[in-house]
Each structure stands twice: as structure tokens, then as C-alpha cells.
Amino acid sequence: MGMLDELKRLDQELDSELKQTDSLSSLEALRVKMLGKKGQLTALLRSMGSLSAEDRPKFGQLINERRERFTALLDEKQKKMQALEQEMRLKAEQVDVTEPRRLPEVGTPHPNTLVLNEVVDCFTGLGFEVVEGPEVELDHYNFELLNIPKNHPARDAQDTFYIDDNVVLRTHTSPVQARIMTTRKPPIRIICPGRVYRADEVDATHSPVFHQIEGLVIDENISMGDLKATLAAFANRLYGKDIDVRFRPSFFPFTEPSAEVDLTCVSCRGKGCRMCKNTGWIEVLGCGMVNPRVLDMCGIDSKKYSGFAFGIGLERITMLRYGIQDMRLMYEGDMRFLRQFR
Amino acid sequence: MKVSMNLLKKYADILVSPAEYESRMIMTGTGVEGIEDLGEKLQNVVVGRVLTCEPHPDSDHLHVCTVDVGQGEPLQIVCGAPNVAAGQLVAVALIGAVLPGGTIKKGKLRGVESCGMLCSGPEMGVPVELYPSVGEAGILVFNEDHPLGTDVRDIFGLNDRVIDFEILANRPDTLCVWGVARETAAAMNTELHLPEITVKDCGEGDISDFARVEVKDSDLCPRYAARVIKNVRIGESPAWLRQALHAAGMRSINNVVDITNFVMMETGHPMHAFDLSKVRGSHIIVRRAQKGELLRTLDGKDHTLQGGELLICDEQGPTGLAGIMGGEESEITEGTATVLFEAAAFDRTSIRLTARSLGFRTEASGHFERGVSPATVLDGLNRACQLVNELDAGDVVPGIIDLYPEPVQNQPITASVDRINRRAGVCVSGEDMVSILKKLQFDVKLDGDTLTATAPSFRQDVDGEADLCEEVLRYAGYDLIPTTALRGAANGGRSAAMLQNDYARALLSGMGFYETMTFSFLAKKKLEMLNLAEGDDRLNPLPLRNPLGEDSAYMRTTLLCGVLTTAATNMAHGNADVRIYELGKVFDNVHRTEENLPTEKNALCLCAYGPKEDFYSMRVAAEALLARAGVNYVIRENEEPFFHPGRRASLVCGGTVIAEIGEIHPLVMENYELTQRAYAALIDLPALFDCAAPMGHVKPIARFPLVTRDIALVMKNAQPVGPVMEAMKQAAGRMLEDIQLFDVFRGVQVGLGNKSAAFSLAFRAEDHTLTDEEIQRLMNKVLKACKEQFGAEIRA
Structure with missing residues (x-):
């Protein structure tokens, strides 16, 4: 006896202790107890000196086999326990994924800006350049060069804010066009977004301050067909491919012929609803071929060049786009309104 | 302008439905704002004769009548009017008739069946000027003869529709029935029958x-x-x-x-x-x-x-x-x-x-x-x-x-058929143009491509080829205009100012700010409410000559008034955690342009309030706008009187103030009815971009390790840390990659009136690993500078 029994006992001890081990630390203690420098298997190896020379290698091999077996068993147990322990930790760390948290607040530009960006992207994509000009403007550019002579009804104080006899708050962004026409040579392809002013009292659909986007193209052989295509591109980009454009005869002092532009009602898509008064069309903007007299006044040869111009009311299309019923909301700045846009 | 269809039809034939007529008129330039049916509230009322009229058996004032309405059996109708009598010609509302007061139904009056109603003038809602005797008491009795069964609307002239036309400013000639009739005949391609005007004078005298x-x-x-x-x-x-x-x-x-x-x-x-x-x-x-x-x-x-x-x-x-x-x-x-x-x-x-x-x-x-x-x-x-x-x-x-000392006469206009077509983008033959213009009563001649046309005397709006083009297009049809894409390449794009605004908006959105817009006008009082010092240019705004009211009498010289007002509105509405900004023009009335117009400047104003906001949260928002654009700025003192005197600063680059940040002064809070502390920043966007360093080439990534050293310095409580850190950077030179303040401590341990500020300095060299000796040398320089310039000592 002695050694062989001892080995057998160790086997049994390991098996039983392994079964009882329930933590990585006790497993580690077991490993030390068995395989450590002062462990039982090491002690057994040391005690080999008492064996005969012929038994020694045989026995050494048996002990090494035990060492490999014990190591394998301990490693296997350790792996299992580690997996178990991680599983338990993860379970303990479980959170209520439905518990609410505050979102990081990300702001937005004003609805007017959001729509303006769409419009500007559409026209810059067609080769239009954005040009801006002063809001406090000379009468000369706001009226005179646009074929709205002195004493024209459009100049009435009912409609126009005056600073003095020669200076007004621009009533449209067309004076920017006039400034460009007097300083540049054709071809011209510009849009002029900006604030404009009219002496209207504030209500749901009127405001003394609002925004326009006016466009101007001057080149040789520009026709009303070019104008229609340009505006169709705009309408389709903003409201969808199924939107049609309809021109109706109209009158503006700086264009001839002039047209009022209707789009397929964006609410009912042309079927007829309250918004379009059952006509299937909504009036969106005014446009026309630049009056040759305006070209001549601005120093552009109307025999050689022709052009078109259009004017879009930004608030109007923003209200259509988002279904805003009252324009005052856009200038009040209530967060409950502003937080709705994206 | 309202026009009776009956009257209009005397002068021009309208052979289509009202809806089709309306659409045709709209598409030729005479807008229709509405159509009113005058007889809408008077339907199924006809002329009838009272055949018999007996007293009601159970009533002392009702009569039971039989009435012939020209069709079928006479109707039994109970009538309460005292003036009803056999033989009268009256207005009979049949079962189902519509009157202003409602619909007529079959009914019983005190047990006697009544199949309709005999009407008085007021019951039919007929105005006195249409039929003088409608005002008389009792049921209306027709004094003249009408065939039985005649619709009474025909008698009163209410069998008519009134169209409200929208007349364009350049077409006063259509502001009358004849004018509309002329447009109608041309639009419907029918005959125009205006009366020939002849006057018979009495032949005597002059x-x-x-x-x-x-x-x-x-x-x-x-x-x-x-x-x-x-x-x-x-x-x-x-x-x-x-x-x-x-x-x-x-x-x-x-x-x-x-x-x-x-x-x-x-x-x-x-x-x-x-x-x-x-x-x-x-x-x-x-x-x-x-x-x-x-x-x-x-x-x-x-x-x-x-x-x-x-x-x-x-x-x-x-x-x-x-x-x-x-x-x-x-x-x-x-x-x-x-x-x-x-x-x-x-x-x-x-x-x-x-x-x-x-x-x-x-x-x-x-x-x-x-x-x-x-x-x-x-x-x-x-x-x-x-x-x-x-x-x-x-x-x-x-x-x-x-x-009529100087008779006016329309002059012939010479135009080119080809140019008209090219302008309109259509293809209408010269002959068709002639026929359109003739329909509009122009005097026209065509010679090859040359069209010579004289407008009729009632037209005052036609004086050039472009006008003829419009006339042709109106009647050839605006629907004929094709869609032809613009030809030729053009280099479009956003303006510099717009790109600057886009930059600010993108950053501000990311930082949780919402864009607001307010009117560009303000009351002068709003500026005075900012506590500005006398002589401040902003107190001298551009006045309007005809403002809508005192509240909008001047052009804004700062965005702050509008933004504070918006903040106050949000406070009043109970909205918490608000970050807003406005981007827009401000008007400097003092400094004028070459054209003697006020100088318009693109301005940006931020405002925030709420538990998470303080002076620093506003400052870093402003700093982010500068830093992201590569502006090399320093924080300097600020003296804006609308800010809290102890919580305000400017961000300055090379002597240019780019941003002013502060907590709103309590007096201004009160003036603007701000019920919570609010913070604002005024940013000069054009100046910001003038100071922005354009992005150059990227730097290589450093390969050598970063070494950090923390130090705590004791200095006077009143000593701002900004200049101390600037001095540290200066002293350490380019090896100092970053410096952060991570703690400020005040207490007896560092002495009364003192504070301890703890900094973390990170050093790196581009070409080697820094040695302890090198770092010690740099730290010594830093400490020396702090001591010499600010009396700051390393904390024991």
C-alpha cells in the first residue's frame, strides 16, 4: 500500500470536493491544495524518494497522469463556474429597458427656415445663385425700376411702410433683382430670399413682416415654357411628383404676360376639399415674363434678352407644408410649437 | 364686381353651365370670387288663384281655401291672413317649398289638412324695391295677371345668379357689365350684342x-x-x-x-x-x-x-x-x-x-x-x-x-409673330393671332411676320408687344404653355451670408437651441428697458413714418428685445428648459451706407433659461460657435448694462468683440417680465467669420506618449483663472498639448481670501518621449510664471 491507495484516495477526494465547490475562490483553494507547491500531489511526489528505483518511474508517471487529470478537471470546472458566474452577474445587472430617460435636446431651425432650405436646394440645384439685399430700401429699387411709378396705388401708405419720401421697407424682394439687373450682364439666374414688409395688421393669415423668395432668369430666348418647367420642378420637389402646375392669367406691373400659379391641392391631391374650396387647386405664387420696360430701365437690351420672374410667399408654403392654421404661431416662439418640427 | 347673369346674358350668349363658364373666365383672366343664386331661398313658390275661401270650423281667424296652381287638383290650404279672399292671385308655397324661414311640409291646422302656404312678402324675403306691394300687410296679392303655376322668382327677378368677378388692376375696362360681356363673348366665342346707342333729342333749343x-x-x-x-x-x-x-x-x-x-x-x-x-x-x-x-x-x-x-x-x-x-x-x-x-x-x-x-x-x-x-x-x-x-x-x-382738349387715341403697335411665340413658348400662327385680337376688338393687320395692332378705345393697358403676347396667350390658352427646362449650365449656390447662417444653425441645433423669429420692428420703450446708457447708438433706432402702432414704430437695433420677449412668453406659458436663438438683420441708424441707408448687419442672439443653465452653459455655447470655426479668442471683460455686472464676458479675437455673454440683469428681468434667471449671448456672425482661421492641412498624429502633471495653485480669490491659464500656456510653449482646470477649492486650509485651483497639464513632444527632466523644466517655467505674474504659489 501506501502510494497507490493514497492516489486512489486523492482521486476520490478531488471528485468529491469538486462536486462541493461552489465558488471560484474555493476552486482555487482546491487547486492549491492538490497541485500547489505544498499541495497533496506535490507532497506525494516528494515522498517518492522512499520507493524503490524500479517503482519510481512507474509511480512518477502515475502522479503525472494524476496532475494532468486534476488540472483538466479543475480547468473544466473553472470554465463552467466562470460562465455561471458571468451569467449570474449579467442577470444581476439587468435593467428595465423601458424605464424612461430624457432625450438629449436637439433643436431645430424655424419652420420657415426648414422650408426655405428645401426651396433653396431646389433652385440652387437648377443653377440659381442666392443673392441678398437691404431690407430698408430705396424707393428707386423697390418701385421705380419695377415699373411702379410715383403715385401708383401699390405705393400707398396703406400697403407700404415709409421711412421718408425716398426710403421704404421693401415690400418684396424684387429690389434685389433690380440691383442685380443694373449691375450685372445677362445671363442672370438668381433667387432672392428675404424679409419683406407690408402695412397689414396681424391676423391668422396676415403679418406686417413676412418672407419672400423671388427668382429671376434673364438670358437670350427665355420663354414662359422655361418658367413653367422651373416652377414645376419646385412644386414637385416640395410637394411631390404628382403635383401639377396651372398658370392663370394675372397682372403684375413688372411682368408681361403675368400668371398666377396654382398647384394641385396638397391636401386632397386634386380631389377637392375645404382647403381648395373644392377646386382641386391652390394658389401659391405669382410670376411672369419680365416686362421689357423693366429690362430697359435697368439697362438690359430687351430686344436681345428676355427673362422671367416669380415670387413665392415663404409663410404661405410653410403653412401649407405643415398645416399651420395661424401665422402668429410662427412669430410667437412657443416651445410647444417649435419642438414639433423636424 | 357683382354682375347679374340675366343682365349679362342680354349682351353675350352663355350657352354652358355656370361652372364651365366660371372656369373659362378664370382661364382667360377674369377671376371669379363667387357665384350667388339670388333665388336660393325661394324655391317651389308659384302663382295660384284662390278659388274658394271659407272660415275654418274650429277657428275664429283661420280660413280654409282651395287654390288652383295650374296643375292637377286644386290644393286645400289653411290661411291665417285676414286679407285672403276668393278670386285673388297669390304666391303659393307648395309642399317642399324652400323659404328663408324653412321648408314647407304637409300639415294639419286645427284638424284641417293644409297642402302648402299662401305667402306674405316678408315670408318670401323679397325686398320692397323688387316688388313694391310686398311691404303691405297680409298675404301678397298680385295685382297684375300671371299664368297660374308661374315661378314667383321670375316675377321678382330672383331667378338669377350673381357672379362676383375679380377684376385685375390693369383692366378697368372690364369693371362693368359691358366689359365683362366683351370678355365673355371672346372667351365663349359667341356673339356680343351691345345695344346701339341712339339718343332722340326733343329737337328744340340747345x-x-x-x-x-x-x-x-x-x-x-x-x-x-x-x-x-x-x-x-x-x-x-x-x-x-x-x-x-x-x-x-x-x-x-x-x-x-x-x-x-x-x-x-x-x-x-x-x-x-x-x-x-x-x-x-x-x-x-x-x-x-x-x-x-x-x-x-x-x-x-x-x-x-x-x-x-x-x-x-x-x-x-x-x-x-x-x-x-x-x-x-x-x-x-x-x-x-x-x-x-x-x-x-x-x-x-x-x-x-x-x-x-x-x-x-x-x-x-x-x-x-x-x-x-x-x-x-x-x-x-x-x-x-x-x-x-x-x-x-x-x-x-x-x-x-x-x-376734351387733348383727345387720346391708341397707337398701332408693331410686333413680330415669332417673337410673341418665343416669349410665350407657344406656337400660334399669325392668322390665329389676328383672329384672337379681332375678337378682342383690336384693329389688326398681318404682313408676313409683322403684326400691326391697335387696341380698341376702351383699352388703356396695351402699349407694347409684350401686351399683345399676353392677349394672344390668354385666348390661345395658358394651358398651351409647354414645360421646357432651362438651357445652359449655371453655377448656382448659396450666398456667403446664408452659409454663415447655416453654420450657426447646424451647431445651435446640435446644442439644443431652437430658432425663433420675431418682427423686425419694436417700440422704443423695449430698448429703454434694456438699461442702456445714454448715448448708446442702439437707443437711436430708425423710425418708420407710418408705423402700425407704437409697438412697431422703430427698426430693431438689437435682437435681444425680441429674444427676451420670446423667453418671457415661454416662461409665462410654463415651458421649462428653453434654449432659443434668433438670426436676423439689425439696423444701425447711426452709421449709414454710401446710399445713406442704415447699416444692416446679420446678427445672432441666443437665450436660455432653466435649471441646467447658468452663465457658463451660455458661454460654452457661444465658445463652441467660435471654436468650431477656428477663431482664436480670449475671454475679456464686458460692460453691457443689460447683463449682471458680475456675470458677463466678451469673447474677443485680435481686438474684435465677437460675442457678448451674460446673465440678464435683474432690472431687465423685471422690465421684460422674466420670472426666472435667463442667460443670453449676442454674437456678431460676420465678425466671427472674419476672424475664423480657414481649415488647413491636417497634422500628423503624434506617436509619442502623453505625459500629464497635476498641480494645485493657491491664489487670491478675486484672481480670474483665465489669465493664469493663458500665462501657463505661454510659459510652457508648444509641448503643452492641453490644460484643464479640474477643481477650485476655497477654505481655511488655503488661507482666508484665497482659493486653490487645480490644473491638469498634458505634455507631448512630436519627435521623442519626454523625459522627467524635460517635464520638470517645463513645470518650473509654468510655476515661475504663475508666481511672478499672479503671486500664485504651489499648494503645500
Whole structure:
């Protein structure tokens, strides 16, 4: 006896202790107890000196086999326990994924800006350049060069804010066009977004301050067909491919012929609803071929060049786009309104 | 402008449905704002004869009648009117009839079945001017004969639709029934039947025996024409005339006045009728008013004139405002025996300005403001006389006074068929253009490509090829315009200013700010509420000459007022955690441009309030805008009086103030009704971009390790850490990659009046690993600088 029994006992001890081990630390203690420098298997190896020379290698091999077996068993147990322990930790760390948290607040530009960006992207994509000009403007550019002579009804104080006899708050962004026409040579392809002013009292659909986007193209052989295509591109980009454009005869002092532009009602898509008064069309903007007299006044040869111009009311299309019923909301700045846009 | 379809159909054939007609008119340029069916509330009411009328067995005031309505068996109807009697011709509302008060149903009255109702005038809602006896008590009894079963709307002239046309500013010629009829005939391609104007005068005497007219200011009155009617027989107008006026929303007065109103409606020429016996000296003088002259108009109002208004006067003085309203004195009355009809053309601007300055507008002034053609004045005048003949309202005196010193005549326009087509983008043949223009009563000639056209005398808006192009296109159809994409490449894009705004918006959105917009006007008070020092340019805003009110009398010199107002609104509405900004122009009235306009500057103003906000949260938001653009700035003192004096700063680059940040001063909070502390930043975007360093090439990534050293320095409590850190950077040089303040401590341990500030410094060299000795050398320099410049000692 002695050694062989001892080995057998160790086997049994390991098996039983392994079964009882329930933590990585006790497993580690077991490993030390068995395989450590002062462990039982090491002690057994040391005690080999008492064996005969012929038994020694045989026995050494048996002990090494035990060492490999014990190591394998301990490693296997350790792996299992580690997996178990991680599983338990993860379970303990479980959170209520439905518990609410505050979102990081990300702001937005004003609805007017959001729509303006769409419009500007559409026209810059067609080769239009954005040009801006002063809001406090000379009468000369706001009226005179646009074929709205002195004493024209459009100049009435009912409609126009005056600073003095020669200076007004621009009533449209067309004076920017006039400034460009007097300083540049054709071809011209510009849009002029900006604030404009009219002496209207504030209500749901009127405001003394609002925004326009006016466009101007001057080149040789520009026709009303070019104008229609340009505006169709705009309408389709903003409201969808199924939107049609309809021109109706109209009158503006700086264009001839002039047209009022209707789009397929964006609410009912042309079927007829309250918004379009059952006509299937909504009036969106005014446009026309630049009056040759305006070209001549601005120093552009109307025999050689022709052009078109259009004017879009930004608030109007923003209200259509988002279904805003009252324009005052856009200038009040209530967060409950502003937080709705994206 | 409202036009009766019945009247219109006298002059132009309309063979299609109202809806189709409306659409055709809209597409040729005469807008339709609405169509009103005059008889909508009077349906299924017919003429019937009362055959029998017996007292009701169970009532002391009801009658049981049998009524023949011209179809089927007579109807049994119970009637409560005391005036009902057998043999009367009455208005019978049949079962299912619609009246203003509701629908008629079969019913029983005290046990007797009643199959309809006999109507009174008020029950049918018929105005007195349409049928004079409707005002009488009891049921309406027709005194004249009508076939049984006749729809009563035909008798009252209510079987009509009134179309409200939208007349374009350049087409005053269509501001009348004939004008619309001309457009209608052209649009529907039907015959136009305007009446031939012929006047039968009485053959005796001459107008010069009755009246004299003198136009002293013919610049404001290019044409003045008059005719005289004697033996005037004032009376009621016939039904057709009363009905026509009613449909257009006008009241019938008497035959002479009605003629003038009807002619204005028909021809677009406002007329005036004078009682000639009240025109002193029988002498009409047209002249400008002198300052201070007094005038009483027809409506009984007294006016003191500013001078320059065009007046109609007699030898004693003013009797009427030319083209706007006549005088009370020469008004037509029952006793008027001799009438002078005036038809004239007045200067549209003069009429408009006078009407505006006196604060009233009449149908006539409306016509003159839009422009009445001098060329067709006599058509109006003679049409009135023709109607006097027809209505037998008096005897027309031979002769016309017609003062028309400079007759206007439309000149022929030479145009090119090809150019018209190229402008419109369509392809209409020269022949088709001729036929369109002929339909519009132009005088046209075509010679190859050359089109020569003269507009009819009633048109004043056609004076060039572009106008002809529009006429052609209107009738060829705007729908013909194709869509042809723009040709040629063009280099489009956003303006520099727009890109700057885009930059700010993108960053601010990311930082949780929402864009707001407010009006560019403000009350001066709002600026004063900012606590600004006297002499501040911002207290000198640009005033409007005609503001809507005191609240919007000036152009803003800063965005702060609008943004603070928006913040206050949000506080009042209970909105928590608010970050907003506005981007827009501010107007510097003191510094002027070359054109002597105020300087307009693109400004940005941020504002925030809420538990997470403080001075620093606002400062870092502003700093982010500068830093992201590569602006190398320092924090400096700020003295804006609307900020808390201990919580305000400027971000400065090379002497330019780019941003001003602060907590709102309690006084300003109170002024703006801010109920919580709020923080604001004013940012000069153009300056920011002037100072921005353009992005160059990227730097290589450093390969050598970063070494950090923490130090705590004790300094005076009042010592700002900013300059200390700047000095540290200066001293350490380019090896110092980053420096952070991570703690500030105040307590007895560091001495009273002192604070300890802890910094973390990170060093790195591009080309080698820094040694301890090197770092120690750098740290020594840093400590030395801190000690020498700020007396800051390393904390023991």
C-alpha cells in the first residue's frame, strides 16, 4: 500500500470536493491544495524518494497522469463556474429597458427656415445663385425700376411702410433683382430670399413682416415654357411628383404676360376639399415674363434678352407644408410649437 | 364686381353651365370670387288663384281655401291672413317649398289638412324695391295677371345668379357689365350684342341755352361732357331696372338717379345728375380746391379741404368732389325739373389721393381710381340719355358739351409673330393671332411676320408687344404653355451670408437651441428697458413714418428685445428648459451706407433659461460657435448694462468683440417680465467669420506618449483663472498639448481670501518621449510664471 491507495484516495477526494465547490475562490483553494507547491500531489511526489528505483518511474508517471487529470478537471470546472458566474452577474445587472430617460435636446431651425432650405436646394440645384439685399430700401429699387411709378396705388401708405419720401421697407424682394439687373450682364439666374414688409395688421393669415423668395432668369430666348418647367420642378420637389402646375392669367406691373400659379391641392391631391374650396387647386405664387420696360430701365437690351420672374410667399408654403392654421404661431416662439418640427 | 347673369346674358350668349363658364373666365383672366343664386331661398313658390275661401270650423281667424296652381287638383290650404279672399292671385308655397324661414311640409291646422302656404312678402324675403306691394300687410296679392303655376322668382327677378368677378388692376375696362360681356363673348366665342346707342333729342333749343361748363384744371380732368334733360318726370323705375340694380347690390332711388347708377354699372362710366336749377349761374366750374375751402357732400358730411382736390363748383363755390361724391345742394329731388348729366374722365391719382385723405370711397371713385377711359365718355353720357328716352323720364335737349382738349387715341403697335411665340413658348400662327385680337376688338393687320395692332378705345393697358403676347396667350390658352427646362449650365449656390447662417444653425441645433423669429420692428420703450446708457447708438433706432402702432414704430437695433420677449412668453406659458436663438438683420441708424441707408448687419442672439443653465452653459455655447470655426479668442471683460455686472464676458479675437455673454440683469428681468434667471449671448456672425482661421492641412498624429502633471495653485480669490491659464500656456510653449482646470477649492486650509485651483497639464513632444527632466523644466517655467505674474504659489 501506501502510494497507490493514497492516489486512489486523492482521486476520490478531488471528485468529491469538486462536486462541493461552489465558488471560484474555493476552486482555487482546491487547486492549491492538490497541485500547489505544498499541495497533496506535490507532497506525494516528494515522498517518492522512499520507493524503490524500479517503482519510481512507474509511480512518477502515475502522479503525472494524476496532475494532468486534476488540472483538466479543475480547468473544466473553472470554465463552467466562470460562465455561471458571468451569467449570474449579467442577470444581476439587468435593467428595465423601458424605464424612461430624457432625450438629449436637439433643436431645430424655424419652420420657415426648414422650408426655405428645401426651396433653396431646389433652385440652387437648377443653377440659381442666392443673392441678398437691404431690407430698408430705396424707393428707386423697390418701385421705380419695377415699373411702379410715383403715385401708383401699390405705393400707398396703406400697403407700404415709409421711412421718408425716398426710403421704404421693401415690400418684396424684387429690389434685389433690380440691383442685380443694373449691375450685372445677362445671363442672370438668381433667387432672392428675404424679409419683406407690408402695412397689414396681424391676423391668422396676415403679418406686417413676412418672407419672400423671388427668382429671376434673364438670358437670350427665355420663354414662359422655361418658367413653367422651373416652377414645376419646385412644386414637385416640395410637394411631390404628382403635383401639377396651372398658370392663370394675372397682372403684375413688372411682368408681361403675368400668371398666377396654382398647384394641385396638397391636401386632397386634386380631389377637392375645404382647403381648395373644392377646386382641386391652390394658389401659391405669382410670376411672369419680365416686362421689357423693366429690362430697359435697368439697362438690359430687351430686344436681345428676355427673362422671367416669380415670387413665392415663404409663410404661405410653410403653412401649407405643415398645416399651420395661424401665422402668429410662427412669430410667437412657443416651445410647444417649435419642438414639433423636424 | 357683382354682375347679374340675366343682365349679362342680354349682351353675350352663355350657352354652358355656370361652372364651365366660371372656369373659362378664370382661364382667360377674369377671376371669379363667387357665384350667388339670388333665388336660393325661394324655391317651389308659384302663382295660384284662390278659388274658394271659407272660415275654418274650429277657428275664429283661420280660413280654409282651395287654390288652383295650374296643375292637377286644386290644393286645400289653411290661411291665417285676414286679407285672403276668393278670386285673388297669390304666391303659393307648395309642399317642399324652400323659404328663408324653412321648408314647407304637409300639415294639419286645427284638424284641417293644409297642402302648402299662401305667402306674405316678408315670408318670401323679397325686398320692397323688387316688388313694391310686398311691404303691405297680409298675404301678397298680385295685382297684375300671371299664368297660374308661374315661378314667383321670375316675377321678382330672383331667378338669377350673381357672379362676383375679380377684376385685375390693369383692366378697368372690364369693371362693368359691358366689359365683362366683351370678355365673355371672346372667351365663349359667341356673339356680343351691345345695344346701339341712339339718343332722340326733343329737337328744340340747345344745351348752351341751359348750362355752361368750364374746366380750369384740365390736367386733372382730361374730358368733361354734359347733356341736359328738361321736363324731367321723376318717378319709380321699371321692374327690370330695379331688379338689375338689386342684383348688383344697389338700391333703387328714382328713375333719374337709377339711370346714372345703371349706366355706371353697364358702361363703367360714373355719371352724375345735377338739379340744374340748383347750380348757381347754371355754370359748372371744374377746378382744384384752395386750402381751407368747405364742402358738404351728398351724405351730409362737411369737409375742410387741404387744397389741390379736384372740385365741381358753381358760381358760388364748391358743390361736389369730382369723381367721388356730389354736393347735397344740387341733389335730384321729387321737384327736379331740369337735369344736367355729367360724364367725365378724371385723373386717377388725384381721385385716389383725395378719397384717401378724406377717408371715404364710393363706387364712382373706385372706377376713377382704377382708370376711366376718356375716349368712351360719350358712350356713357348718351346711354344715359337713351335710357331717359326709353323710360320717358324727360326730354333730352339737343347738343352736347364736350370739353376734351387733348383727345387720346391708341397707337398701332408693331410686333413680330415669332417673337410673341418665343416669349410665350407657344406656337400660334399669325392668322390665329389676328383672329384672337379681332375678337378682342383690336384693329389688326398681318404682313408676313409683322403684326400691326391697335387696341380698341376702351383699352388703356396695351402699349407694347409684350401686351399683345399676353392677349394672344390668354385666348390661345395658358394651358398651351409647354414645360421646357432651362438651357445652359449655371453655377448656382448659396450666398456667403446664408452659409454663415447655416453654420450657426447646424451647431445651435446640435446644442439644443431652437430658432425663433420675431418682427423686425419694436417700440422704443423695449430698448429703454434694456438699461442702456445714454448715448448708446442702439437707443437711436430708425423710425418708420407710418408705423402700425407704437409697438412697431422703430427698426430693431438689437435682437435681444425680441429674444427676451420670446423667453418671457415661454416662461409665462410654463415651458421649462428653453434654449432659443434668433438670426436676423439689425439696423444701425447711426452709421449709414454710401446710399445713406442704415447699416444692416446679420446678427445672432441666443437665450436660455432653466435649471441646467447658468452663465457658463451660455458661454460654452457661444465658445463652441467660435471654436468650431477656428477663431482664436480670449475671454475679456464686458460692460453691457443689460447683463449682471458680475456675470458677463466678451469673447474677443485680435481686438474684435465677437460675442457678448451674460446673465440678464435683474432690472431687465423685471422690465421684460422674466420670472426666472435667463442667460443670453449676442454674437456678431460676420465678425466671427472674419476672424475664423480657414481649415488647413491636417497634422500628423503624434506617436509619442502623453505625459500629464497635476498641480494645485493657491491664489487670491478675486484672481480670474483665465489669465493664469493663458500665462501657463505661454510659459510652457508648444509641448503643452492641453490644460484643464479640474477643481477650485476655497477654505481655511488655503488661507482666508484665497482659493486653490487645480490644473491638469498634458505634455507631448512630436519627435521623442519626454523625459522627467524635460517635464520638470517645463513645470518650473509654468510655476515661475504663475508666481511672478499672479503671486500664485504651489499648494503645500
